[in-house]
Amino acid sequence: MARLVVVSNRVGLPKSGARAGGLEVAIRPALKKRGGVWFGWNGRIAEGDPGPAQTLRKDNVEYVTVDLRKDDYEEFYNGFANRVLWPILHYRLDLAEFSRRDLSGYLRVNEYFASGLAQILRDDDIVWVHDYHLMPLARALRERGYKNRIGFFLHIPCPPPEILTSLPNHDRLVSALGAYDVLGFQTETDALNLGRYFSNECRFKRLDDETFLIDGRAVRVSVFPVGVETETFARLARRAVDTAFVRDVLDSLSGRAMIIGVDRLDYSKGIPERMNAFERFLGQFPDWRGKVTYLQITPRSRSSIPEYADIGRVVGETVGHINGAYGEASWTPVRYINKAHSRTALAGLYRAARVGLVTPLRDGMNLVAKEYVAAQNPDDPGVLVLSRFAGAAQECAAALLVNPYDPEGVAIAINKALAMPLAERQERQAHNFRVLRQNDLGRWAERFLAALEVPPEPQLAPVRAAGGGH
Numbered sequence: 001m002a003r004l005v006v007v008s009n010r011v012g013l014p015k016s017g018a019r020a021g022g023l024e025v026a027i028r029p030a031l032k033k034r035g036g037v038w039f040g041w042n043g044r045i046a047e048g049d050p051g052p053a054q055t056l057r058k059d060n061v062e063y064v065t066v067d068l069r070k071d072d073y074e075e076f077y078n079g080f081a082n083r084v085l086w087p088i089l090h091y092r093l094d095l096a097e098f099s100r101r102d103l104s105g106y107l108r109v110n111e112y113f114a115s116g117l118a119q120i121l122r123d124d125d126i127v128w129v130h131d132y133h134l135m136p137l138a139r140a141l142r143e144r145g146y147k148n149r150i151g152f153f154l155h156i157p158c159p160p161p162e163i164l165t166s167l168p169n170h171d172r173l174v175s176a177l178g179a180y181d182v183l184g185f186q187t188e189t190d191a192l193n194l195g196r197y198f199s200n201e202c203r204f205k206r207l208d209d210e211t212f213l214i215d216g217r218a219v220r221v222s223v224f225p226v227g228v229e230t231e232t233f234a235r236l237a238r239r240a241v242d243t244a245f246v247r248d249v250l251d252s253l254s255g256r257a258m259i260i261g262v263d264r265l266d267y268s269k270g271i272p273e274r275m276n277a278f279e280r281f282l283g284q285f286p287d288w289r290g291k292v293t294y295l296q297i298t299p300r301s302r303s304s305i306p307e308y309a310d311i312g313r314v315v316g317e318t319v320g321h322i323n324g325a326y327g328e329a330s331w332t333p334v335r336y337i338n339k340a341h342s343r344t345a346l347a348g349l350y351r352a353a354r355v356g357l358v359t360p361l362r363d364g365m366n367l368v369a370k371e372y373v374a375a376q377n378p379d380d381p382g383v384l385v386l387s388r389f390a391g392a393a394q395e396c397a398a399a400l401l402v403n404p405y406d407p408e409g410v411a412i413a414i415n416k417a418l419a420m421p422l423a424e425r426q427e428r429q430a431h432n433f434r435v436l437r438q439n440d441l442g443r444w445a446e447r448f449l450a451a452l453e454v455p456p457e458p459q460l461a462p463v464r465a466a467g468g469g470h
């Protein structure tokens, strides 16, 4: 079996503690199962020029990580990746802040990653690159002469060409994806959107529904929805609900029903819109006042980016407003917490919550939605209220699907979830759980790697080496 080299901006180093972020949560167990190398940024910013890569071995995984320079961090991570690609790929053209300096920082860090990889890559390694930070990485490797099989998985949405083309230099950046061998997406819509871009903008020849001919190579564009470790998470939740931590939380609720939301503090997650919907719910269904508590766990994320600081302010003010308007001396309607929680704590809280409220305005997948389903007690399950704009809505079709831009609709769904009879809750839960058990995290990795390990079509010319010759 070929050695697997996983590459992502963020590397989940062992013992890195409670952290929010689905990419890390997904890659860690998938890589542990097969073994291999995880290459990427260690989260540190070097004072001067970064030194050589650092290597750490744990079990069957080798973590090879690099520091970023301050200007790399500003231009690549805070700049082009998170102020241009993130908003545009989440359909938020209004929030994109483009600068040529950030774009050159983005390309520079991709070259830096390619040079770092060049120190460790072997001819027969297969390389699996993750996410929007590293779109041009395969091209940078091909230019150094690497002919390895290289796959790319986009964890976030891929919008239609009508939106993608608003990305300055899109022709250079999106077409660079053609240097990969397999391009994986969360949903059918995402894969179709990239396919339309390849056909209309790049004029790449389509070989079949899933394959394009690019520079003499067959490039597969397909759907691989990321999952959770459904059975393992269900077991964890069974244990976690009886821990002192969860019991303390439940005691503090004095018998009130709990609604839970868990999201990084990100404008894509629709947190203010969700809170407005909760306020509507309290206004429209007054019988629930004093009988339900909404717990929102929201670790801060990308805090030095202005749009993230803004959303933090808005959420804080909205919580204050709702608690001021509806709270009693003995009841706080919304509990808002910025601290990251461990997976065990979250598993127990999900299981104890009557409603899981997951209403992003746009989300590649949303693992919290899947974890909420995995954590439920089948004898007395809670109800998932889920945005139709989360990738998870494709598989969790038995959730109460809502439009997060419609606060009244979400308020009605919250009431419906809280009042839902046991038989209907069980039926919806069983349906979602069945789908998620079948399409779990292990299957995601297996399917992607199987596609990546298929050798190139013999009748197609091999990729031309531009130098080096590996």
Ligand SMILES: O=P(O)(O)OC[C@H]1O[C@H](O[C@H]2O[C@H](CO)[C@@H](O)[C@H](O)[C@H]2O)[C@H](O)[C@@H](O)[C@@H]1O
Pocket: 010, 020, 021, 022, 023, 024, 026, 131, 132, 155, 156, 226, 301, 302, 363, 364, 365, 366, 367
């Ligand atoms: O690394 P950060 O900048 O701190 O951000 C955390 C991660 O956020 C995004 O996660 C996505 O991946 C999930 C798993 O596939 C998916 O469920 C979710 O919808 C995505 O938003 C981002 O894509 C990662 O690169 C970040 O590491």
Ligand SMILES: O=c1ccn([C@@H]2O[C@H](COP(=O)(O)OP(=O)(O)O)[C@@H](O)[C@H]2O)c(=O)[nH]1
Pocket: 018, 019, 020, 021, 022, 023, 025, 262, 263, 264, 297, 299, 339, 340, 341, 342, 343, 346, 365, 366, 367, 368, 369, 371
């Ligand atoms: O305090 C927290 C908040 C979130 N998470 C985890 O972070 C991931 C978030 O993934 P998701 O796909 O929902 O969103 P992302 O943050 O990747 O956009 C999930 O596995 C959560 O359980 C966590 O471990 N601790």
